[in-house]
Amino acid sequence: MQLIVTAISKDYGSIPAVRQVSFQINSGEIFALLGPNGAGKSSIIRMLVGMTKPDQGSILVSHQDEHYDHVPRRLLGYLPEDRGLYPDKSIEKNLLYLAQLHGLSKQKALKEMAHWLEVFDLTDRRDEDLKQLSKGNQQKVQLIAAVLHQPALVILDEPFSGLDPINQEKVVGFLKALKARGMTVILSAHQMAMVEKLADHMLLMAKGSAILTGTLADIQQQAGPQRQMAISCAGPVNVEQLQQWLPDLAIEVISANRFILKLTAEQSVSATLKLLVNELELTQVEMQTADLHQLYLMAMARHQQREPA
Amino acid sequence: MISRQSVTVAKWEFLRFFKWKQQLISYLLMMAVMAAVALWSYFTDESRKVYRIAVPAEFTISNTEQFQFQRPTIALDEQLAQLKDGESWHGVVTLSPDKEAESGVVLHTLAAKKWQQQLEAELNNYFRQQYATELQLTAGQLSRLQQPLALEYVYLDEDFKGKDTPEKMIALGVLILLFIGLSTAFGQVLLSITGEKQQRVTEQLYAIVTPQQWMDGKVLGHSLSAMKAMVTSALVMLLVFIVVSVVVRDDGINLSWLNWGVLAWLVPFALLGVLLSACFMGAIAASIDDPNTSGKGAVMMITWLPMLFTYLVIDSPTGTAMTVLSWLPLTSFAAMPVKMAMVDLPWWQPALSLLLLVAAVWWMRRVAGRIFLRGMQMYGKEPSWGQIVGWALSNKAD
Structure with missing residues (x-):
C-alpha cells in the first residue's frame, strides 16, 4: 500500500489543526509522525482513516492497482489515540468480536489471536475480563485487536504511551514483526528512542505544520548543527576566551575542564581542532552525532523562534 | 439490506444484555413477592x-x-x-x-x-x-x-366490537407490553451508546464498520431485547391468567377470547414500533457526549407518548383522534393495534398504516446513522438541537 499526501489542511472552526502538510509512505515501511501534543498528528491520522476530510489538499491511497481518498476499512488496522474496549468482557470475547466485525471466521480469529497473545505473554489470561488487566496489558490487547485481521496498513496513535520500558521493547518487536509480514505501519509517538529504532521515514510536526521530513539521515542533514565534539582539557577552561577563538561555534560547558562544540555542516573539524591544540592541552576528543531526541528538541526550538506563539 | 457487520453488532448487543439467570431470578422473585402479598392479604383479611x-x-x-x-x-x-x-x-x-x-x-x-x-x-x-x-x-x-339503572348500549356501528370486551383487555395489554418493551430499549440504548463513548470504543469501531452499519446493529440488537422482554412479559401475564383461572377460580383454561387474527397483526406493528423508537433513541443517545452532564437523555422518553395518547382515546376507538393516531407513522404502532382490537377494519387500513410505518423506520434509521457520524466528528463537543435537526433533515451522504 502506498500513500501520497499532498498539501492537506484542516481547520476545526477557527482553529487550524493541519497546514499544508505533504508526505509519502511506501509499501511495507514504518512511518513515524512526531511532534508535541496538539501538533496535528491525530488530525492527520483521522483524515487518513476517513473520519474527517481535508479542507484542502489530497490523499491518494493506492493498493493493488486500486486508488482511494482514504484508507478503506477492510485494509486498515487502527489503534486510536482515544481508545478502549469492553471492560466487562474477556480478552477473548473482545478480540473475537472485533475480528468477526472485520469478517474473520471464528477459527481464523482464534488462530491469529493465539499467536499474538503468545507474543505479548497474555495466553494464560485470555478468559479474564479486560477490567482485571493493568493499563499496559489492556493496551497490548488493543494492539492485537488492530492487527488480527492482517490489514495492509496499520495506524497506531501513540502505541508506546502508558507502557513500561520492557513492554515498550515488546511493542518495538511487535512493530518489526508487522513490517516483516509486509504491513505498512504509521505510528505517532513521543518516544524518540523507539522511533529511531523503527521508523524508515518520519515527519516532525509543530502547530499543524511539517518542519522536518525524511529518513533519520535526511533529518540529521536538514537539522543543521548535527555534529558535535566533546572535549576534555588538562586544566580549567576559560569560556569567554574560548568564544573569542571560535566566534562562529555554539559552546556548551559540561564541567570546569569539559565542553561541547556544536558544528554546522560547513564548519571544519580539522581546522577547529588545530586551533584548539595550539591554545589548550587536550586530554580527550570525542565526535558525537545528535540523536533523534536532540534533533527533535533543536528543531522544535528553532520552530518556536521562527513562529512565536 | 442489513449487512453482516450489523448482524454481528446486533448479536453482540443482544447477548450483552441477555442475562437469563438474572432474568429467571427476577421473575422468581416477582412471583415470590406476589405470593407473599396474597398470603398477607389472606391472613390480614378483616x-x-x-x-x-x-x-x-x-x-x-x-x-x-x-x-x-x-x-x-x-x-x-x-x-x-x-x-x-x-x-x-x-x-x-x-x-x-x-x-x-x-x-x-x-x-x-x-x-x-x-x-x-x-x-x-x-x-x-x-x-x-x-x-x-x-x-x-x-x-x-x-x-x-x-336497584341501579340497567342501561343497555346498542351500537349501530357494526364494526365496533363493544366497550368492555376482551378485545379492550387485549388492547390495554398491547399498550402495557409496548411500554415494557420501550422501557427496556430506553435503558439499554442509552447505556450501550453512551457507554461505548465513555469507554472510548467508538473510534476503534468506526475504523471497522460504517456509522450506519453500527447504528443498524445497535437498533436491531436492542429491538430484539425489547421484543424478548415483551414476549416474556406476555408469557408471564398468560401464566398468571392460567394460574388464576385454574387454581383460584377453578374454571379451567379458556383462551377463546384471544383474537388470533388481531394478534397476527400485532407482531409486525410491535416490531416496527420498537424499531422506530430504538432508532429515535439511538439518534438522541448518539448526540450525547457525557450522560452525566447531558440533559438530552430525557428526550428519549418521547417514545412513550404514542402509548399515552392512545390510552387517552382508548374509549373512542372510532373517533378522529384515534383515526389520526392510527395513521400517523410516529404513533400508529401503538394506536392501530388497539383500534384493530376494538373495531373491525378492512385489511388495507392496517396494511397501509404498516407500510407508512416501514417508511418512517427507514428514514429514522438513516437519521440515526447521520447523527452518530456527525456527533462523533465533534470530538467531545455536544451538538446543539439546531445542528441535530439540520443533520436529520440533510440528505448528505455519510
Whole structure:
C-alpha cells in the first residue's frame, strides 16, 4: 500500500489543526509522525482513516492497482489515540468480536489471536475480563485487536504511551514483526528512542505544520548543527576566551575542564581542532552525532523562534 | 439490506444484555413477592373476623356473619370505657344527640379500620329498611328503589366490537407490553451508546464498520431485547391468567377470547414500533457526549407518548383522534393495534398504516446513522438541537 499526501489542511472552526502538510509512505515501511501534543498528528491520522476530510489538499491511497481518498476499512488496522474496549468482557470475547466485525471466521480469529497473545505473554489470561488487566496489558490487547485481521496498513496513535520500558521493547518487536509480514505501519509517538529504532521515514510536526521530513539521515542533514565534539582539557577552561577563538561555534560547558562544540555542516573539524591544540592541552576528543531526541528538541526550538506563539 | 457487520453488532448487543439467570431470578422473585402479598392479604383479611358492636336498645338490626350486634344496658360512658379496654366491643353505635346532624348516627371505635366500611354498609341497609317501613313500602318496592339503572348500549356501528370486551383487555395489554418493551430499549440504548463513548470504543469501531452499519446493529440488537422482554412479559401475564383461572377460580383454561387474527397483526406493528423508537433513541443517545452532564437523555422518553395518547382515546376507538393516531407513522404502532382490537377494519387500513410505518423506520434509521457520524466528528463537543435537526433533515451522504 502506498500513500501520497499532498498539501492537506484542516481547520476545526477557527482553529487550524493541519497546514499544508505533504508526505509519502511506501509499501511495507514504518512511518513515524512526531511532534508535541496538539501538533496535528491525530488530525492527520483521522483524515487518513476517513473520519474527517481535508479542507484542502489530497490523499491518494493506492493498493493493488486500486486508488482511494482514504484508507478503506477492510485494509486498515487502527489503534486510536482515544481508545478502549469492553471492560466487562474477556480478552477473548473482545478480540473475537472485533475480528468477526472485520469478517474473520471464528477459527481464523482464534488462530491469529493465539499467536499474538503468545507474543505479548497474555495466553494464560485470555478468559479474564479486560477490567482485571493493568493499563499496559489492556493496551497490548488493543494492539492485537488492530492487527488480527492482517490489514495492509496499520495506524497506531501513540502505541508506546502508558507502557513500561520492557513492554515498550515488546511493542518495538511487535512493530518489526508487522513490517516483516509486509504491513505498512504509521505510528505517532513521543518516544524518540523507539522511533529511531523503527521508523524508515518520519515527519516532525509543530502547530499543524511539517518542519522536518525524511529518513533519520535526511533529518540529521536538514537539522543543521548535527555534529558535535566533546572535549576534555588538562586544566580549567576559560569560556569567554574560548568564544573569542571560535566566534562562529555554539559552546556548551559540561564541567570546569569539559565542553561541547556544536558544528554546522560547513564548519571544519580539522581546522577547529588545530586551533584548539595550539591554545589548550587536550586530554580527550570525542565526535558525537545528535540523536533523534536532540534533533527533535533543536528543531522544535528553532520552530518556536521562527513562529512565536 | 442489513449487512453482516450489523448482524454481528446486533448479536453482540443482544447477548450483552441477555442475562437469563438474572432474568429467571427476577421473575422468581416477582412471583415470590406476589405470593407473599396474597398470603398477607389472606391472613390480614378483616372480613373473616367477627366484630361485636354495641347498638342502642331500640335497634332491631340482625346479626350477620361478620357483625354481632349487642344491646348493653349499661350507661354510654361505661360502654366507651369498656370499648377503650378492648374487652367487650369493637365499636359502639349511638344516635347523635344533635338533631340537626345529617347522619344522626355515631360510631365510636378505637381507630379507623377496614371492617368499618362493611359496618357502614350494614347500618345503611338497616336504616333504609327502617325508612321504607315508615313509608309503608313493600320489600319489592324497596328492592326496586335500591336497584341501579340497567342501561343497555346498542351500537349501530357494526364494526365496533363493544366497550368492555376482551378485545379492550387485549388492547390495554398491547399498550402495557409496548411500554415494557420501550422501557427496556430506553435503558439499554442509552447505556450501550453512551457507554461505548465513555469507554472510548467508538473510534476503534468506526475504523471497522460504517456509522450506519453500527447504528443498524445497535437498533436491531436492542429491538430484539425489547421484543424478548415483551414476549416474556406476555408469557408471564398468560401464566398468571392460567394460574388464576385454574387454581383460584377453578374454571379451567379458556383462551377463546384471544383474537388470533388481531394478534397476527400485532407482531409486525410491535416490531416496527420498537424499531422506530430504538432508532429515535439511538439518534438522541448518539448526540450525547457525557450522560452525566447531558440533559438530552430525557428526550428519549418521547417514545412513550404514542402509548399515552392512545390510552387517552382508548374509549373512542372510532373517533378522529384515534383515526389520526392510527395513521400517523410516529404513533400508529401503538394506536392501530388497539383500534384493530376494538373495531373491525378492512385489511388495507392496517396494511397501509404498516407500510407508512416501514417508511418512517427507514428514514429514522438513516437519521440515526447521520447523527452518530456527525456527533462523533465533534470530538467531545455536544451538538446543539439546531445542528441535530439540520443533520436529520440533510440528505448528505455519510
